[in-house]
Amino acid sequence: xxxxxxxxxxxxxxxxxxxxxxxxxxxxxxxxxxxxxxxxxxxxxxxxxxxxxxxxxxxxxxxxxxxxxxxxxxxxxxxxxxxxxxxxxxxxxxxxxxxxxxxxxxxxxxxxxxxxxxxxxxxxxxxxxxxxxxxxxxxxxxxxxxxxxxxxxxxxxxxxxxxxxxxxxxxxxxxxxxxxxxxxxxxxxxxxxxxxx
Amino acid sequence: xxxxxxxxxxxxxxxxxxxxxxxxxxxxxxxxxxxxxxxxxxxxxxxxxxxxxxxxxxxxxxxxxxxxxxxxxxxxxxxxxxxxxxxxxxxxxxxxxxxxxxxxxxxxxxxx
Numbered sequence: 267x268x269x270x271x272x273x274x275x276x277x278x279x280x281x282x283x284x285x286x287x288x289x290x291x292x293x294x295x296x297x298x299x300x301x302x303x304x305x306x307x308x309x310x311x312x313x314x315x316x317x318x319x320x321x322x323x324x325x326x327x328x329x330x331x332x333x334x335x336x337x338x339x340x341x342x343x344x345x346x347x348x349x350x351x352x353x354x355x356x357x358x359x360x361x362x363x364x365x366x367x368x369x370x371x372x373x374x375x376x377x378x379x380x381x382x383x384x385x386x387x388x389x390x391x392x393x394x395x396x397x398x399x400x401x402x403x404x405x406x407x408x409x410x411x412x413x414x415x416x417x418x419x420x421x422x423x424x425x426x427x428x429x430x431x432x433x434x435x436x437x438x439x440x441x442x443x444x445x446x447x448x449x450x451x452x453x454x455x456x457x458x459x460x461x462x463x
Numbered sequence: 464x465x466x467x468x469x470x471x472x473x474x475x476x477x478x479x480x481x482x483x484x485x486x487x488x489x490x491x492x493x494x495x496x497x498x499x500x501x502x503x504x505x506x507x508x509x510x511x512x513x514x515x516x517x518x519x520x521x522x523x524x525x526x527x528x529x530x531x532x533x534x535x536x537x538x539x540x541x542x543x544x545x546x547x548x549x550x551x552x553x554x555x556x557x558x559x560x561x562x563x564x565x566x567x568x569x570x571x572x573x574x575x
Contacts (some may be wrong), residue, residue, distance in 0.1 A: 302505065307498045314497065315487040324489060328497060335501045395485075402486040418487065421480035427473075452479055 280350070287351040295342040306335050309352065312423055313359045319418040320363035322407050326370060327363065334362035353425065357433045360415055367411075398456075405455045409448055416441050417448035 287308070293301035313334060318327035338345075338358050345354055406414050412434055419425045419433060420441075427445070431438040489497070 299502065299506075303498060303502050306501050307494070310494050310497050310501075311489065314489045315484065318487045318489075328489070328500075331497075332501050332504055336505055339505055398482070399486040402482055406483070406486070417479075418483060421475045422484045422487065424475060424480075449476060449479060452483070453476075456479065456482060 284350045288347040291342055291345055291351055292347060294339065295345075302339060305351070305355075309335075309355055312352070313355065315422060316356055316359050316415065316418060317363040319406060319414050320360065320411060321367055321370075322403065326366060330363040330366040331359060333366070334359040337362060350429075353429045353433050356419065356423070356425070357435075360433060364411065401455060402452065405452055409451060410444075412436065413444040413448045416444035417452065420445045421449070 287305065290301045290305050294305060310331070313331040314327055317330040317334070318324060321327045321330060334355070338355055341358070345351065406418075409417075415434060416430055419430045420427070425433065427438050427441045430441045430445075434441065436444075
């Protein structure tokens with residue numbers, strides 16, 4: 267499932283989805299496999315993107331996301347059901363990805379995108395798009411890790427500054443600053459690419 | 464894109480967000496496979512190697528405790544009853560019948 271959360275600025279009201287996820291978490295903690303499966307299904311795409319923001323390599327990122335879900339399952343007793351599940355899980359994902367990045371010694375090569383290998387849309391458009399996405403990934407990889415995570419969590423995943431501060435364990439002002447600097451770098455890249463195009 | 468001149472913008476940048484989302488997206492249509500993989504991993508029993516290492520660690524800790532207790536007993540016993548060189552040995556050294564060892568010599572100095 268791919269979606270962006272509506273951003274909010276840390277108010278006390280909880281959405282029906284958050285209440286639902288708290289119930290799913292309680293059921294998963296009690297051993298309900300389908301409830302855990304539903305939580306994984308809801309957060310899989312987001313967890314994989316966040317892990318990839320840290321690790322770049324898609325296979326490493328998937329391994330880290332899987333580690334994070336399994337860690338979350340064993341730590342469900344630590345989850346505060348009065349708070350949203352997403353930020354709690356993303357903190358585990360970010361930590362799992364960072365741990366894996368530290369352990370990694372050999373960097374694997376990136377597989378060819380299926381869009382370039384197979385048929386589908388016009389090859390020139392697909393290739394052009396792949397160039398941009400590749401450059402974006404490279405630019406992301408050059409940012410400091412916390413900055414990378416901050417901009418992905420804010421602009422891609424729709425978390426508020428306060429929530430990102432909680433996820434990354436840094437002051438909210440630092441999150442704002444990190445998002446600003448990351449955006450400045452990435453926007454320049456996007457603008458250059460448009461001019462080139 | 465939002466105005467880049469507003470450094471601390473509260474709003475997400477939709478254009479940048481969409482581009483980053485596409486750049487970081489996993490291959491389309493494989494979320495189901497990923498979910499199945501996570502659930503299968505969750506169903507698997509704990510890593511057998513980790514179990515073996517954990518058993519070894521428990522045995523190692525038990526052996527270390529036993530060794531520490533035994534060493535403590537030996538050291539405590541030694542402190543409680545220090546070995547004094549037998550007097551007969553001292554006299555044998557003085558008489559030139561036996562070669563001196565350090566303990567006997569120190570004991571003879573202590574006697575003076």
